[in-house]
Structures are given as C-alpha cells and as structure tokens.
Amino acid sequence: xxxxxxxxxxxxxxxxxxxxxxxxxxxxxxxxxxxxxxxxxxxxxxxxxxxxxxxxxxxxxxxxxxxxxxxxxxxxxxxxxxxxxxxxxxxxxxxxxxxxxxxxxxxxxxxxxxxxxxxxxxxxxxxxxxxxxxxxxxxxxxxxxxxxxxxxxxxxxxxxxxxxxxxxxxxxxxxxxxxxxxxxxxxxxxxxxxxxxxxxxxxxxxxxxxxxxxxxxxxxxxxxxxxxxxxxxxxxxxxxxxxxxxxxxxxxxxxxxxxxxxxxxxxxxxxxxxxxxxxxxxxxxxxxxxxxxxxxxxxxxxxxxxxxxxxxxxxxxxxxxxxxxxxxxxxxxxxxxxxxxxxxxxxxxxxxxxxxxxxxxxxxxxxxxxxxxxxxxxxxxxxxxxxxxxxxxxxxxxxxxxxxxxxxxxxxxxxxxxxxxxxxxxxxxxxxxxxxx
Amino acid sequence: xxxxxxxxxxxxxxxxxxxxxxxxxxxxxxxxxxxxxxxxxxxxxxxxxxxxxxxxxxxxxxxxxxxxxxxxxxxxxxxxxxxxxxxxxxxxxxxxxxxxxxxxxxxxxxxxxxxxxxxxxxxxxxxxxxxxxxxxxxxxxxxxxxxxxxxxxxxxxxxxxxxxxxxxxxxxxxxxxxxxxxxxxxxxxxxxxxxxxxxxxxxxxxxxxxxxxxxxxxxxxxxxxxxxxxxxxxxxxxxxxxxxxxxxxxxxxxxxxxxxxxxxxxxxxxxxxxxxxxxxxxxxxxxxxxxxxxxxxxxxxxxxxxxxxxxxxxxxxxxxxxxxxxxxxxxxxxxxxxxxxxxxxxxxxxxxxxxxxxxxxxxxxxxxxxxxxxxxxxxxxxxxxxxxxxxxxxxxxxxxxxxxxxxxxxxxxxxxxxxxxxxxxxxxxxxxxxxxxxxxxxxxxxxxxxxxxxxxxxxxxxxxxxxxxxxxxxxxxxxx
Numbered sequence: 008x009x010x011x012x013x014x015x016x017x018x019x020x021x022x023x024x025x026x027x028x029x030x031x032x033x034x035x036x037x038x039x040x041x042x043x044x045x046x047x048x049x050x051x052x053x054x055x056x057x058x059x060x061x062x063x064x065x066x067x068x069x070x071x072x073x074x075x076x077x078x079x080x081x082x083x084x085x086x087x088x089x090x091x092x093x094x095x096x097x098x099x100x101x102x103x104x105x106x107x108x109x110x111x112x113x114x115x116x117x118x119x120x121x122x123x124x125x126x127x128x129x130x131x132x133x134x135x136x137x138x139x140x141x142x143x144x145x146x147x148x149x150x151x152x153x154x155x156x157x158x159x160x161x162x163x164x165x166x167x168x169x170x171x172x173x174x175x176x177x178x179x180x181x182x183x184x185x186x187x188x189x190x191x192x193x194x195x196x197x198x199x200x201x202x203x204x205x206x207x208x209x210x211x212x213x214x215x216x217x218x219x220x221x222x223x224x225x226x227x228x229x230x231x232x233x234x235x236x237x238x239x240x241x242x243x244x245x246x247x248x249x250x251x252x253x254x255x256x257x258x259x260x261x262x263x264x265x266x267x268x269x270x271x272x273x274x275x276x277x278x279x280x281x282x283x284x285x286x287x288x289x290x291x292x293x294x295x296x297x298x299x300x301x302x303x304x305x306x307x308x309x310x311x312x313x314x315x316x317x318x319x320x321x322x323x324x325x326x327x328x329x330x331x332x333x334x335x336x337x338x339x340x341x342x343x344x345x346x347x348x349x350x351x352x353x354x355x356x357x358x359x360x361x362x363x364x365x366x367x368x369x370x371x372x373x374x375x376x377x378x379x380x381x382x383x384x385x386x387x388x389x390x391x392x393x394x395x396x397x398x399x400x401x402x403x404x405x406x407x408x409x410x411x412x413x414x415x416x417x418x419x420x421x422x423x424x425x426x427x428x429x430x431x432x433x434x435x436x437x438x439x440x441x442x443x444x
Numbered sequence: 445x446x447x448x449x450x451x452x453x454x455x456x457x458x459x460x461x462x463x464x465x466x467x468x469x470x471x472x473x474x475x476x477x478x479x480x481x482x483x484x485x486x487x488x489x490x491x492x493x494x495x496x497x498x499x500x501x502x503x504x505x506x507x508x509x510x511x512x513x514x515x516x517x518x519x520x521x522x523x524x525x526x527x528x529x530x531x532x533x534x535x536x537x538x539x540x541x542x543x544x545x546x547x548x549x550x551x552x553x554x555x556x557x558x559x560x561x562x563x564x565x566x567x568x569x570x571x572x573x574x575x576x577x578x579x580x581x582x583x584x585x586x587x588x589x590x591x592x593x594x595x596x597x598x599x600x601x602x603x604x605x606x607x608x609x610x611x612x613x614x615x616x617x618x619x620x621x622x623x624x625x626x627x628x629x630x631x632x633x634x635x636x637x638x639x640x641x642x643x644x645x646x647x648x649x650x651x652x653x654x655x656x657x658x659x660x661x662x663x664x665x666x667x668x669x670x671x672x673x674x675x676x677x678x679x680x681x682x683x684x685x686x687x688x689x690x691x692x693x694x695x696x697x698x699x700x701x702x703x704x705x706x707x708x709x710x711x712x713x714x715x716x717x718x719x720x721x722x723x724x725x726x727x728x729x730x731x732x733x734x735x736x737x738x739x740x741x742x743x744x745x746x747x748x749x750x751x752x753x754x755x756x757x758x759x760x761x762x763x764x765x766x767x768x769x770x771x772x773x774x775x776x777x778x779x780x781x782x783x784x785x786x787x788x789x790x791x792x793x794x795x796x797x798x799x800x801x802x803x804x805x806x807x808x809x810x811x812x813x814x815x816x817x818x819x820x821x822x823x824x825x826x827x828x829x830x831x832x833x834x835x836x837x838x839x840x841x842x843x844x845x846x847x848x849x850x851x852x853x854x855x856x857x858x859x860x861x862x863x864x865x866x867x868x869x870x871x872x873x874x875x876x877x878x879x880x881x882x883x884x885x886x887x888x889x890x891x892x893x894x895x896x897x898x899x900x901x902x903x904x905x906x907x908x909x910x911x912x913x914x915x916x917x918x919x920x921x922x923x924x
Contacts, residue, residue: 012574094577100542100543100904101539101542101904102900102904103900103903103904104900160486160490161484161486161487161490162486164460164463164464164486164489164490164493165463165464165465165485165486166463166465167460167461167462167463167464167465167466168460168461168463169461169462169463170463212457212460212461213453213457215460216456216457216460216493216496216497217493217496217497217500217501218497219460219490219493220490220491220492220493220494220495220496220497220498221494221497223490223491223493223494224494224497224498227494353506354505354506357504357505357506360501360502360504361501361502361503361504364498364501364502365502368497368498368501371501381512381513383509383510383512383513384513384599385510389509389510391509391510391512392509394506395508395509396506396507396508396509397506397507397508397509397510398506399507408569408570408596408600409567409570411596411599412566412567412569412570412592412596413566413567415515415516415566415592415595415596416512416513416514416515416516416595417515417516428501428504442567
C-alpha cells in the first residue's frame with residue numbers, strides 16, 4: 008500500500024490538540040517494537056506509566072487500538088505512530104510479519120467481520136409476503152424516526168443554535184444513534200459530522216442553520232413522499248441513507264457503452280472508505296458516478312485511472328443527474344485520452360449546481376470541468392477561470408501542491424467535484440496527458 | 445445574493461442563535477413564497493432556514509478571483525527518461541528499501557540525473573521535496589528540481605531550503621572552494637582564507653581554519669601560529685587542532701619540552717615507562733591551548749592529553765630508546781588507559797603508519813584502521829570477523845570504505861548467516877550492508893537469504909541488499 012501523507016493522518020484526528028500531542032510523541036526514542044505490513048502498523052510507545060502502550064492501526068479501515076486509557080479516538084499514540092510511519096525515516100520499518108499483539112487484534116477483527124458476513128449469507132431466500140411486511144415495517148420505522156428527528160430539530164431552534172454548540176458530543180451522538188436505529192444512516196452520519204463542524208468551522212452558525220433547514224425539509228418531504236416523482240424520491244432515499252440492493256439496480260437499468268474516466272477520489276475519513284469515479288459516456292456525453300465503499304477488512308474495488316477509456320456494462324441507479332452507476336461487469340481498458348473534452352467556466356459550474364439543486368436539494372456534488380483554469384495559492388487556495396472568477400478549493404487538508412507543480416501556474420483544463428460550493432480538483436490535462444491528482 | 449436577502453439571513457441567524465423561545469422569527473423576504481399557515485414559531489424558523497439554504501446555494505454568483513501568481517519559467521533541462529521516473533516514483537512513494545539505503549538510492553538517482561542534465565518530472569516534485577529531509581538528500585535534490593521545483597518551493601515555507609540553503613551554500617561554497625584550491629595549491633588556498641580574515645566573523649574564521657586541513661603542511665605554520673593569538677576561542681582551538689598534526693612545528697617543540705619531564709624509565713630487567721601529570725600551565729602553555737577545561741573534567745589529565753597529542757611522537761622513542769611497538773608495551777596499564785587516546789589522535793592526525801600499527805595491537809581504532817593500506821585494513825578486519833565478534837566490530841565495519849573487498853564481504857555474510865545470535869550486529873549493520881557488500885557476493889547473499897528461515901529481520905535485511913544493488917544498477921542504466 009502506498010504510504011499516506013501527513014495530511015491523511017491529521018485528518019483522522021478528533022481535534023487539533025490531538026495532532027499537537029501526537030507530534031510531540033514522534034520522537035523515535037519513545038518507540039519500540041515498531042513495524043508495518045501492507046495493512047498493519049504497530050509499535051509500543053513509552054508513556055508516563057511503567058509499561059509502554061501497545062498501539063495497532065489497521066490501514067484498511069482505518070481502525071485503531073491502543074492500550075492507553077484515553078477516550079479520544081484515535082488517541083495521540085495512534086496518530087503519532089502513523090506520523091512516524093508516513094515520514095518513512097526508518098522509524099517504522101517494513102516487516103513481513105506483524106508483531107504478535109497487532110496480529111491478534113487484526114485476527115479478532117477479521118473473525119468478527121467474517122462472522123457477520125457468514126450470518127448474512129445464510130439468510131433465508133426471499134419470500135414476497137415477508138418482504139412486503141418487512142418493507143412496511145421499515146417505512147414505519149423510518150417515519151417514526153423522522154418524526155422524532157423533527158421534534159429534536161424544533162427543540163434545537165427553540166433553545167438556539169448557540170446552546171446546541173455548547174452540547175457535549177454525546178448529545179449529537181445519541182441523536183445519531185437513534186437515527187441509525189430508525190434506519191436513517193445518511194442523516195446519522197451528517198449529525199455526527201455536525202458535532203465536529205460546530206467547533207471546527209468559522210461559519211458554524213450559518214452552516215448549522217442551513218443544514219438544519221435541509222434536515223427539516225427532508226422530514227417534511229418524507230411525509231409528502233407519495234407526491235414525489237421516482238427520481239426525486241430516489242434522491243431523498245440516498246440522502247437519508249436507504250441503500251438500494253445491487254441486484255435490484257442491475258435488474259432495472261443496465262446498458263453497455265464506452266466511457267472515459269475523468270477522475271476519481273478516495274476518501275479516508277471515518278469508518279467507511281469511499282471511492283468515487285467519474286465517467287463520461289462517450290456516446291451521450293453524460294457524466295456518471297461510480298461509488299464504491301469498503302469497511303473493515305473488505306478490499307476496495309480496483310480504481311480506474313483517469314485518462315483511460317473503458318468499455319463496460321453499467322447499471323444506473325434511479326435519481327436526478329449526475330446519475331450514480333455501478334459496473335455490472337469488469338471494465339476493460341480500450342484506450343487513453345489526453346484531454347477532458349468540453350470545458351466550462353466558474354459561472355457555468357455554478358449554474359450547473361443550481362440546476363442540480365433545483366432538481367433535488369439533497370445532493371450537492373456536481374462534476375465540473377473548468378477550462379483554462381489557474382491555481383492561485385492563497386488561504387484558501389482557489390482556481391481562477393479565464394473570466395477572472397474563482398472557486399475556493401475544498402479544505403480537506405490536502406494542499407493542492409500536485410496541481411501547482413503540474414501546471415506551474417499556467418492555465419490548464421481541470422476536472423473536479425463542486426461540493427458544497429467548493430471545488431475539489433481530481434485531474435488535469437497537462438503536457439499532452441490527463442494526470443490524476 | 446442581494447443585500448436584502450443577506451440582511452434577512454443575518455436576522456434569521458441571530459434569531460436561531462438565541463432560540464425561538466426568546467426571539468421572533470423575521471418575516472420572509474419577497475421570494476414569492478407564502479409562509480405555511482398554522483406553523484409554530486419553531487416550524488416557521490425551520491421552514492425559513494430550509495428556504496434560505498436553498499436560495500443561498502442555488503443563487504450563488506461567482507466571486508472575483510485574486511490576480512494569478514507569476515507563472516513558472518520554462519524548464520531549461522529535459523525531464524528524466526520514463527524508466528528512470530518509474531524508479532524515482534517507486535523510491536518516493538513505496539520505499540522499496542528501508543531506512544538509510546533509500547536515502548542513498550535517492551541521492552544516487554539525483555546525482556545521476558544531475559550528471560545527465562535531467563530533472564525530476566513536475567508530477568513528483570511535491571513528494572520529492574517532502575522526502576528531502578536530510579542535508580545530503582537536499583544538496584543532491586537541489587540540482588535536479590529544475591525551474592519548476594524552485595518556482596514551486598518558493599510557495600511553500602516547508603520547502604524554503606531549496607532557495608534558503610542556497611545562501612548557506614554560498615558559505616559552504618567558499619569552504620569547498622578553499623578545500624578545492626588546497627588540493628591543487630595549498631598556498632593559494634591559505635591566501636584565500638587570509639584575504640577576508642579581517643572582515644570574517646569568528647564562526648567563519650574558525651571554519652576557514654578548519655578547512656585548511658586539506659593539504660596541511662609546514663608552510664601553514666606561521667599562519668596557524670598567529671591564529672593562537674586570535675581573539676576568538678573557536679579559532680584558537682581549530683589552530684591547535686591543526687598544529688597537533690604538524691610535529692615539526694615550534695608548538696610541537698614546546699609541547700615536547702613539556703612532555704619530556706613527565707616521562708621516566710623505571711626498572712632494570714623489565715623496564716617500564718612512568719608518566720607524571722603536568723603542573724599548572726604558564727602563560728606560553730595557555731597560549732598553546734592548555735586552558736582550564738571547565739567543571740567536570742580532570743584538568744591535569746586533560747592537559748596531559750593535549751601535551752601528548754601535540755608533541756612529536758619521537759619524544760617517546762627517544763626517552764624509551766625503543767621502537768613504537770616496544771614503547772606501547774612499556775606503558776603501565778593505568779597510564780595506557782590515560783594516554784592511548786592522545787597517542788592515537790597524534791598517530792592518526794600525522795598519518796604515522798608505524799605508530800598506527802603499534803597502537804592497533806592493543807587498541808584497535810577506526811581512525812588508525814583508516815591509515816592502513818586497503819589490503820592490510822581488510823586483512824585486519826577479516827582476521828577478527830567471526831560470528832562472536834561481529835557486534836563489537838560493527839562500528840569499524842560501518843566506517844571501512846565501501847564496497848568492502850570480496851573476502852571481507854564473504855566473511856561477514858558467513859558470520860551473519862551462521863549464527864542466530866548475531867541479531868544485534870545485523871541490526872547495527874542493516875544500513876551498511878546494502879552499500880558495503882561487494883557485488884560479486886550477491887549470489888551468496890541470495891543463498892543466505894533463503895537460508896535465513898524464520899529470522900525475518902535477517903531475511904528482510906538481505907532482501908534489501910539485493911533490492912538495493914539491483915535498483916542502484918537500474919538507476920545508472922536508466923540514464924544511459
């Protein structure tokens with residue numbers, strides 16, 4: 008596995024104080040029995056106590072374990088270990104075999120996830136009547152959960168957003184847990200993220216108010232779901248986190264075609280790893296999104312490289328554009344392209360986003376190709392189009408140095424995602440090639 | 445977004461902050477939306493938030509961009525060939541070999557690229573600049589980051605070394621210019637030092653004096669003698685260090701006068717040398733470097749050291765009327781402990797091979813080992829390499845010039861492979877072995893790796909040796 012960058016590690020930290028504390032622990036003299044394999048990093052850190060803390064990190068998750076009593080997660084020891092590892096100065100050397108304590112932990116985790124999978128596989132074959140009953144039960148559960156969430160939102164604005172900001176993490180987490188129980192994991196994830204955002208973001212008051220409005224709109228839309236069209240309902244489902252079985256998607260809407268891979272992104276945040284791949288259908292020009300997930304020990308689908316052309320059968324999920332698809336068969340690389348095709352401006356990108364929001368207010372990520380864009384290094388860094396308009400870059404801790412190095416400040420066509428109004432560059436056409444960032 | 449909309453959103457935010465229990469919800473602006481009937485205050489605020497969120501997002505207009513930065517100048521050198529780039533990518537992203545070997549290979553890549561007039565491709569610049577954390581790697585990297593690399597580094601404080609150390613390099617350049625000149629023409633090199641002597645700061649003067657070690661000879665004595673009166677202590681110390689290496693100097697003669705009274709011969713049948721301690725130094729002795737060493741150090745032992753290290757070694761053979769090897773044997777064990785270090789320094793600094801051989805018998809030292817001719821040095825190490833001694837030898841092995849000869853390489857390999865208790869030595873030599881083992885022993889390395897069994901550390905170390913050698917060769921070939 009390619010080593011992460013320091014930014015990847017700091018992004019995992021629960022707060023800035025943990026990063027600072029972790030940096031102080033990156034003295035190799037404090038560490039012993041360190042090592043790393045493809046998926047595990049481990050080491051022992053001498054703390055204030057007599058025996059050193061045993062730290063293990065599973066890179067695939069990522070998942071963490073440390074014998075220290077800290078309730079921060081991941082703790083400073085795990086972060087420090089990863090920092091040492093990414094710096095690659097030999098403090099955490101590659102090893103063939105994991106240390107016993109790390110391997111035992113990893114095995115325990117694999118066993119648990121294996122048991123879960125086994126349970127899922129031995130489930131009984133579908134029975135239509137039982138299925139209908141389960142659907143009924145699920146809808147009732149979701150409705151009750153959204154009613155409950157509506158009450159929580161009313162309480163939130165009655166007491167005020169300033170008071171909500173004073174709430175401990177447990178207050179948000181408890182709400183998120185109730186949403187999970189009500190089979191609304193999409194909302195739950197957003198509530199958990201908000202618990203951090205109210206402290207991390209400078210514009211937290213605007214952000215919490217706007218997102219509360221969106222949550223509220225979702226609870227209202229759910230009560231009127233019978234009047235939504237199929238695509239609108241599909242968007243709402245995605246927002247709430249009601250997953251669609253792959254088999255259903257494949258059965259509904261599949262077709263073979265040739266696709267250009269525009270760019271991709273793999274997020275390393277939290278429990279679930281997400282991989283997004285953007286494709287352009289060569290015959291229709293439609294831009295499509297392949298979304299893959301991996302959790303725990305399951306490996307991520309092999310990424311498709313930006314600049315390749317693949318033929319494959321894809322199956323479309325219902326919903327408004329940009330449509331999500333899945334590869335129904337293994338894509339075959341048939342060629343490469345050096346350019347991004349038709350490119351637009353910041354204005355057209357924002358117009359595209361407005362159209363997307365008008366079709367469905369829930370999902371706020373659109374693919375954008377900016378023509379002749381220049382990266383302006385600043386705080387925050389931004390891209391500037393030929394008309395002199397700008398889009399600030401998504402602040403996910405990864406500085407845009409690759410883009411700056413590749414373009415040298417010269418204008419270039421850049422593909423990326425417009426997410427929450429900010430731009431995340433994913434690939435750039437430069438020196439006669441399409442290069443992934 | 446219009447001003448009224450902005451204002452309304454601001455009022456809504458203010459109401460939300462304190463809560464609807466204490467604040468009215470501001471009326472909706474004219475957006476063609478009618479408030480829901482029968483809504484409670486909380487519901488009205490949430491409705492308004494949903495509306496505001498949609499309007500603010502969908503109605504966003506572009507912000508003007510700041511003026512773009514200067515563009516990077518065109519690259520004057522060609523980018524490295526693609527197979528070389530592949531190797532570099534492997535080095536910076538995967539770390540195919542551990543620790544120091546990776547640095548050595550990276551530097552090898554940079555140096556080979558620099559010699560071929562090639563540069564790092566822009567795509568890899570951020571990783572390369574991040575990876576260069578040691579001065580050796582940075583020095584080599586600076587030559588191959590190209591125009592694009594310098595342009596990029598100017599925009600990130602973490603990479604300021606690319607241009608900053610350019611300044612430090614000027615000072616270093618002057619020192620290397622002095623060193624280079626000394627190789628060819630020692631007098632001209634010294635003249636270069638004296639040229640800026642009156643304006644240089646103490647630190648520069650001291651490092652300039654230290655640079656005279658290259659091509660040091662009797663002609664430097666007058667200048668060094670003058671340095672003994674320099675106002676900076678660091679300059680005086682450097683001058684003493686160099687004069688220690690000139691046994692024909694006036695200072696050496698003065699040290700000889702201080703040493704002779706301290707040496708006495710005792711015994712008749714089994715003669716031995718006895719060593720006294722010096723008295724408090726007079727003014728001249730202080731000028732020659734015998735200063736108070738400060739707390740925590742025995743003054744007289746320290747002065748004895750300095751006297752022994754500064755006096756000609758002939759004083760010993762004259763007083764004892766014996767060859768160096770005999771002199772060493774005549775020392776009482778206690779005295780030997782005290783003066784061997786100083787004798788070693790004197791022999792090493794003056795390249796005195798006879799004394800080096802004499803001292804090596806009782807106290808092997810890497811500085812002395814370095815004086816021996818290559819084949820003698822290897823024989824010396826070879827005689828001592830065995831599984832049991834590998835740990836004790838690891839420092840000397842690490843400092844021996846690389847690559848080692850075939851015989852020594854084979855002996856170390858055999859010692860490493862024969863005994864499972866050599867783990868400590870393998871760890872100590874891990875970073876040394878890849879560059880030290882002679883290329884002709886690679887088949888033996890491979891055999892030893894397969895025989896390593898469950899000794900993972902040994903196996904990884906030997907795999908690194910093979911990997912290193914193969915990558916090293918590939919890098920050279922990639923630029924051909």
